[in-house]
Structure formats: C-alpha cells, structure tokens
Amino acid sequence: MKQQPILKVADLSKSFGGVHAVNGVGFELQPGETLGIIGPNGSGKSTLINLITGFVKPDSGKVIFRGQDITGAPPFKIVTSGIARSFQMARSFSSMPVYKNLIVPLYSARARKLKGGQYGDRDETAIHLLEEVGFERDSSVPYKLAGSLPHGYVKRLELARCLALDPEIIILDELFSGMSMSEVASILPLLERINEEGKTLIMVEHRLRELFRVVNRAIVLNFGTKIAEGTPEEVVAVQEVRDAYLGSETEDA
Ligand SMILES: Nc1ncnc2c1ncn2[C@@H]1O[C@H](COP(=O)(O)OP(=O)(O)O)[C@@H](O)[C@H]1O
Numbered sequence: 121m122k123q124q125p126i127l128k129v130a131d132l133s134k135s136f137g138g139v140h141a142v143n144g145v146g147f148e149l150q151p152g153e154t155l156g157i158i159g160p161n162g163s164g165k166s167t168l169i170n171l172i173t174g175f176v177k178p179d180s181g182k183v184i185f186r187g188q189d190i191t192g193a194p195p196f197k198i199v200t201s202g203i204a205r206s207f208q209m210a211r212s213f214s215s216m217p218v219y220k221n222l223i224v225p226l227y228s229a230r231a232r233k234l235k236g237g238q239y240g241d242r243d244e245t246a247i248h249l250l251e252e253v254g255f256e257r258d259s260s261v262p263y264k265l266a267g268s269l270p271h272g273y274v275k276r277l278e279l280a281r282c283l284a285l286d287p288e289i290i291i292l293d294e295l296f297s298g299m300s301m302s303e304v305a306s307i308l309p310l311l312e313r314i315n316e317e318g319k320t321l322i323m324v325e326h327r328l329r330e331l332f333r334v335v336n337r338a339i340v341l342n343f344g345t346k347i348a349e350g351t352p353e354e355v356v357a358v359q360e361v362r363d364a365y366l367g368s369e370t371e372d373a
C-alpha cells in the first residue's frame with residue numbers, strides 16, 4: 121500500500137503581471153524521497169520553491185505537508201513545521217561571525233519544538249554543523265565575519281543553516297552554483313547521507329550529473345509548466361526536455 125505523501129503540491133499557479141511563472145504544477149513526494157527540479161533559467165523553479173515555503177502566495181492550487189494544508193501560510197510557520205530551504209542568492213548575517221549565523225536557527229521556534237529546552241551547547245553544535253559541511257574545525261574560519269567568506273563557503277553555510285533546523289524536508293535552490301568542482305564533490309556524500317538518514321530532499325540544480333547522484337526522480341519545468349517527470353534516464357530521454365533544457369545546459373559548462 122502506498123504511504124501518505126509527505127508533500128503534495130497540486131495545480132499550483134502564480135503569475136507576475138502577464139508572466140505565468142508557475143502554471144498548474146503538481147507533484148507528490150513520499151517520506152525520504154529525493155526529487156530534482158530542473159529547467160531553463162526563468163522556467164519557474166525558484167517561484168515553485170517560494171510557493172511551497174510561503175515566500176510567495178499562490179494564485180491557485182494547494183500545498184499539503186503531512187496531510188495538512190499549508191497553502192499560503194507564512195514562512196516562519198512552514199519552517200517551524202519542518203520544511204527548510206536554502207536561497208539561490210545565498211544570504212548570511214554578514215556582520216556576525218560564521219558560527220553565530222547558526223545560533224539563529226539553533227534558537228528558533230523549530231529547535232524549541234524539537235528539543236523541548238534541552239539544547240545542549242549550541243556553540244559546539246554550530247561548530248559541529250560547520251564541520252559537517254566542510255569547514256575546517258581548527259581553522260579561524262568559523263569565527264570570521266560571515267560577510268568575509270568566499271562564495272562557496274556562503275553556500276555551504278546555507279546548507280548548515282538548513283541542517284541546524286533538523287527539518288523533515290530540505291529544499292536546496294541551486295546549492296552547487298558558484299561552487300568549485302571539488303566543493304561539489306565534497307558535499308555530495310553529505311547530501312547522500314542526509315537522505316539515508318531519512319530526510320526528504322528537493323534540489324533545484326543545473327548540474328545534472330551531480331544532481332542525479334543524489335536524486336532518483338526529477339520534474340522538468342519550462343515556461344512555468346511541468347513538461348516531464350520521471351527517473352533521470354526517463355526525463356533526459358524526452359525530446360521536449362532536450363530541446364528546452366539540455367541545449368541551454370551547455371552554456372553553463
Ligand atoms: N517577484 C517577481 N516579480 C516579477 N516577476 C517574477 C518574480 N519572481 C519571478 N518572476 C518571473 O517569473 C519567472 C520565473 O522565475 P523563477 O522562478 O526565478 O525562475 P527560475 O528559478 O527557474 O530561473 C521569470 O520570468 C521571472 O522573471
């Protein structure tokens with residue numbers, strides 16, 4: 121028997137002026153599943169994530185998380201209930217030390233809900249999380265101002281910020297963009313492990329080879345519409361996907 125999906129997105133639409141950024145998109149995710157969202161620039165990937173996480177309110181459609189309707193709920197409610205996301209344009213508290221950036225999620229309502237006041241040493245937890253995403257523990261990097269970090273580190277800090285919330289679903293919007301090949305290679309095993317630990321993962325990515333090491337299913341957007349869904353092999357075999365997307369991927373390479 122099929123389990124209840126952890127996330128169900130049904131017929132979600134959002135227009136900005138005359139632009140149908142997301143147009144009737146739906147998909148379902150089982151707990152512990154991994155899903156890639158791919159498509160050319162401007163195809164609606166980030167808007168879809170914004171609709172799921174409450175940063176943009178849909179014109180129509182539904183977002184159901186663990187059987188509960190969270191459509192249009194504010195971001196803080198959605199994150200507290202267990203969906204964390206990173207931003208394509210990584211944001212940090214630039215005038216705070218790197219590890220203090222994680223004190224914020226470690227003191228959040230989500231953390232309070234999960235830990236019931238038993239937080240442990242949150243500075244130590246912050247340093248440990250940074251280590252997990254590849255910051256060197258014994259270097260001075262965790263104590264530098266976040267604003268001074270190179271881009272690849274800022275992206276990894278975004279991932280650590282998500283992990284600090286101990287969410288059920290992690291949504292990563294172009295985590296790999298701006299990372300070096302070796303940074304991506306060092307993050308892949310962590311993403312695989314996060315998924316093995318049972319977390320549900322959604323990744324928007326242009327780097328398909330790396331994406332398909334982590335996810336076993338993908339949806340493809342083009343002009344706000346879902347044009348394909350299936351295993352990596354299935355989606356890249358669809359001619360419309362090749363025309364819409366694979367042509368533009370070579371620009372990034
Ligand atoms: N806040 C906004 N205001 C106006 N137009 C927007 C806004 N956000 C996204 N769009 C438009 O919606 C479309 C989809 O954008 P986006 O979701 O960012 O695509 P992707 O992440 O796939 O590159 C684009 O045409 C974009 O210009």
Ligand SMILES: [Mg+2]
Nearest residue numbers: 165166167208
């Ligand atoms: Mg985007």
